[in-house]
Amino acid sequence: MEKIVLHTPSLEGTVYIGEGAAERLPELLRGQKNFAVTDSNVRALYPDLFSRTFRETPVFVLPAGEENKTFENLGKILAAMAEAGLHRSSRLFAVGGGVVGDIGGLAAALYMRGISCMQVPTTLLAQVDSAVGGKTAVDLSGVKNVVGAFFQPCEVLVDPRFLLTLPAREIKCGLGEIVKYAALDADIFQALRENENRLGELGFLASLVSPCLRHKAKVVEADERESGERKSLNVGHTTGHAVELSSG
Helix, strand or coil: CCEEECCCCCCCCEEECCHHHHHHHHHHHHHHHHHEEHHHHHHCCCHHHHHHCCCCCCCCCCCCCHCCCCCCHHHHHHHHHHHHHCCCCCCCEEEEEEHHHHHHHHHHHHHHHHEEEEEEECCCCHHHHHHCCCCEEEEEEEEEEEEEEEEECCCCECCHHHHCCCCHHHHHHHHHHHHHHHHHHHHHHHHHHHCCHHHHHHHHHHHCCHHHHHHHHHHHCCCCCCCHHHHHHHHHHHHHHHHHHCCC
């Protein structure tokens, strides 16, 4: 198990990377009231995770898809958190891909002016990039991520076992983020060049998660609120779309 400690002005968070990282969940759920946010795809893929690990935790299931990352659904999550009786010592678990991480993280940032947030990314894109760094948001009036906050998670659990259920399109989205990091980091670029025939292998791509996150951690520590160097990380979405188009 690898561990990255992310030091930022707002919070010191820890990223656990490796098979079995999600096994930390029972320990993290002890000692306080909890709340989980996921989407309909993840809930269907991992019924045992929610029936066992989160059996005593209220779970809000968001309909899957970017179109559901809305201000209206954010309000529904916050209302459900209030109904569950959460308070400032409570903890929110965002279990899913980028959409869940974004809206769940923002809900944690807003509820009682901020409660503890744990990110459990289940897609390659979220594991390699979006779950780390504290950018949270929802879309509004057709504008992507226009309402949000910088809010660091206390822990991120990056477990490659979640990747085994990903469809091909989601793997391509994650590959786009990895290509971005290759443009920014010489070692990642070299790894891609030396393994260009393995870009469709999930095991190889998962091996690049740690180097990508270490690069991101370095950038976020230097520029948490995206006033300078961190803007370089935004090229990933453009790269991802290009990879999707070129690979059909």
